[in-house]
Amino acid sequence: QSALTQPASVSGSPGQSITISCTGTSSDVGSYNLVSWYQQHPGKAPKLMIYEVSKRPSGVSNRFSGSKSGNTASLTISGLQAEDEADYYCCSYAGSSLYVFGTGTKVTVL
Amino acid sequence: EVQLVESGGGLVQPGRSLRLSCAASGFTFDDYAMHWVRQAPGKGLEWVSGISWNSGSIGYADSVKGRFTISRDNAKNSLYLQMNSLRAEDTALYYCAKGAYYYDSSGYYRDVYGMDVWGQGTTVTVSS
Numbered sequence: 001q002s003a004l005t006q007p008a009s010v011s012g013s014p015g016q017s018i019t020i021s022c023t024g025t026s027s028d029v030g031s032y033n034l035v036s037w038y039q040q041h042p043g044k045a046p047k048l049m050i051y052e053v054s055k056r057p058s059g060v061s062n063r064f065s066g067s068k069s070g071n072t073a074s075l076t077i078s079g080l081q082a083e084d085e086a087d088y089y090c091c092s093y094a095g096s097s098l099y100v101f102g103t104g105t106k107v108t109v110l
Numbered sequence: 111e112v113q114l115v116e117s118g119g120g121l122v123q124p125g126r127s128l129r130l131s132c133a134a135s136g137f138t139f140d141d142y143a144m145h146w147v148r149q150a151p152g153k154g155l156e157w158v159s160g161i162s163w164n165s166g167s168i169g170y171a172d173s174v175k176g177r178f179t180i181s182r183d184n185a186k187n188s189l190y191l192q193m194n195s196l197r198a199e200d201t202a203l204y205y206c207a208k209g210a211y212y213y214d215s216s217g218y219y220r221d222v223y224g225m226d227v228w229g230q231g232t233t234v235t236v237s238s
Contacts, residue, residue, distance in 0.1 A: 036224035045228035097169030104154035
């Protein structure tokens with residue numbers, strides 16, 4: 001159970017699009033379309049932003065989208081806004097009732 | 111309002127035990143899988159353990175397997191984490207999280223293997 005690999009930081013200007021990658025293995029990301037993404041603002045609990053690779057819960061902006069190719073999942077934030085500045089984590093089901101989170105990415109809005 | 115409230119954290123010496131609790135309200139607790147996720151100070155999220163609605167399926171991270179035990183009492187709408195043989199590296203904010211369930215295209219309400227409601231966490235500090 002090794003953590004999924006994410007870039008430590010990603011930045012962009014307001015209005016731009018950014019993409020955060022999440023690289024796992026054939027035992028987790030590559031085997032299941034069960035990748036979720038979480039947004040966490042400082043001092044706050046995480047918030048579910050994407051589930052099953054690309055689906056958005058009700059209330060989550062359509063500026064957030066997800067995809068997957070092979071062992072790598074991605075989260076794209078389009079039309080970047082100041083409120084999007086936060087830490088983002090991917091998470092994948094890994095079989096046998098196991099889950100693994102990513103290392104986390106700090107998004108900075110310039 | 112859907113709510114999860116963790117309790118039971120505190121300062122404990124290495125090698126000792128602690129039991130965390132999570133009180134759920136605002137939803138039908140026994141319909142959902144539940145999880146414990148922790149976050150060490152200044153670090154990322156780490157999934158610790160999860161349990162299915164009927165306790166039939168349970169999983170643990172390698173880092174806690176054999177030391178931690180997850181359980182639930184559906185009659186009390188409560189989730190628990192028994193933590194034994196605690197180590198300094200177990201120091202973290204421990205979150206309780208509800209499994210996410212959504213309707214699929216066939217109208218079937220199912221586990222989507224995510225976590226959609228989180229508590230505010232309870233802090234565990236392991237130190238002598």
